[in-house]
Amino acid sequence: MKLTSSIQAFVLHFGEMGSRWGINRTVGQIYALLYLSKDPLNAEQITDTLGVSRSNVSMGLKELQSWRLVRLQHFPGDRRDYFSTPEDVLEIALTLVEERRKRELDPTLTLLRQTLMEPATDQDEQHAHERMGQMCELMEQVSQWSHDLQKLSPKELQRLLMLGSAVPKLLQMKDKLSLVGARSKPHRENSPD
Amino acid sequence: MKLTSSIQAFVLHFGEMGSRWGINRTVGQIYALLYLSKDPLNAEQITDTLGVSRSNVSMGLKELQSWRLVRLQHFPGDRRDYFSTPEDVLEIALTLVEERRKRELDPTLTLLRQTLMEPATDQDEQHAHERMGQMCELMEQVSQWSHDLQKLSPKELQRLLMLGSAVPKLLQMKDKLSLVGARSKPHRENSPD
DNA sequence: TCGTAATTTCAGTAATTACTGAAATGTATT
DNA sequence: AATACATTTCAGTAATTACTGAAATTACGA
Structure with a gap:
């Protein structure tokens, strides 16, 4: 994959942030690359793009798999492993x-x-x-x-994310409604499944 | 502060978890100690309890202050700095x-x-x-x-924490209510302050 | 302003973590 | 089962991070 300047900036940034996120530089860079890539990449492509050793990429990919952050897939007639990140x-x-x-x-x-x-x-x-x-x-x-x-x-x-500080207002609403069919203080507000 | 076995276990654990949490061992241990201590501690007490160097404790406390996780206070007639964690x-x-x-x-x-x-x-x-x-x-x-x-x-x-998976149910409730005085899709569900 | 106690800084060193290259292992094809 | 290709493992080394002790700085009281 070609590293245009904005893609490279993102990849390098992920490498630098890695230490704050509890992963190392290479793992961060591999993830960034896979995240931005339109198509799945194999280890060799990653190695060439990032300029790190093949074994380092291998270890990095294992780490990302242990985080369940990348997916492994294959293409017909090609026995190399290809990696990608979920769309969503x-x-x-x-x-x-x-x-x-x-x-x-x-x-x-x-x-x-x-x-x-x-x-x-x-x-x-x-x-x-x-x-x-x-x-x-x-x-x-x-x-x-x-x-x-x-x-x-x-x-x-998605809705929950958009709610934000509106949540307490919802709680208030709930309180008002609960006054009607009120039970005595439940310990946990989830109804048991 | 005396390190009984369960207090020591907690302190050592925080030291070990430190690397996962993005702090180093000493910082983790200092925090654990302050968190458990009934009274605020000064740097010397921490040094003695943990068996690390005085300068290391100094750096650790600075780090914890930069995280705003510890509070500095003084006692009359004593010019040493004492540290504690919030109660809540x-x-x-x-x-x-x-x-x-x-x-x-x-x-x-x-x-x-x-x-x-x-x-x-x-x-x-x-x-x-x-x-x-x-x-x-x-x-x-x-x-x-x-x-x-x-x-x-x-x-x-506290209420929000206890809600947990009940949140989507609240969302549903809201939907039903909103049908009454409905506006057309707002981009963000917060009303502006 | 001098002396003392407390804290911070920092250069040197220790410990840990990251990375590489070579060898070993795994896997499909002939 | 031999070959070719892909991936993993791992010992050695590089790079980074953590820690120490000594010296410098700060803050206060005499």
Whole structure:
């Protein structure tokens, strides 16, 4: 793929942002390239375009696959692997949310749950456990949000995104309506599926 | 501060997760310690507890301040700096969302807006610009969400968190209501402030 | 303004992470 | 089963990031 100046700028930028996003430069650049490319690319094409080693591209593609951010496909009469990104940016974002939850939240959630099983032994630990409990509760909720997001249809997601700060207004509306057929405080506002 | 086994486990865990969260081990450990501590701590106490160099703690605290994740305070008759984290985990989470937006989204958004000002020169670039446009739009929306979140009261935030997958149901409700006093499709569902 | 305590800076070094090239492994074709 | 092509693995090296200790700076009280 030809690197016009604006495409190159984007690719280099993704390389630089990589470290902030928890991936390395090459992985960032590979992703940027695949994201912009009209057609799927094979490893050799990526190698040539980016000017990095073939093995580096191989490792980068494996990493991107572990994030479920690229798709592997084949063409008849060609046994090389071709890679592409999903068309839909919302789908991409959803994958990103899910994978970051797994990597950045779940391990801590596991530790917190384990730790909170044991009773606190002294004063300091008492307080520490309270704090861990608060963090745990919040992380559970965020984690649940992430799971719930995955279930939404693209349409619903798109609407949710556009809502923005209008959400609290919706909540107010809901309150007014609830006054009619009111039940006593439910712990969680989801009705069980 | 005494490191009981569960406190130590938490501190070490935060150190290890640091690299995934975009901070280094020491910064993670310092934060964990401050988060769990009942009272504010000064740099020397942190140094002693973690067994790292005084200068490392100094740099770590600066980093945490740049994230706005710790607060500096003083006690009468003591000129050392004492650090603590906010009580409210929701407030902490909000700060985190805001700072990550600044660091992980805004630079890319800036690049995309700049790039999309220029017209595409050829076929490949044409397609690339369309893709950049899609990404830009999505990032604008996510960025706006982040901004909007900052404006919510703790109460509203708490309710929003508990909503989870019930949000689409709310959307449906809204649709039904909107049928009454319906306007023609607004581009964004927020009413301007 | 001098002395002392606290903090920051920074050059040097340690530790970690990223990348390369060569060799090994896998896979389809003849 | 031999060949050709594609991909992966991995040891060695390069590059980056993290950490330390000493020196410099800052802030305050005498």
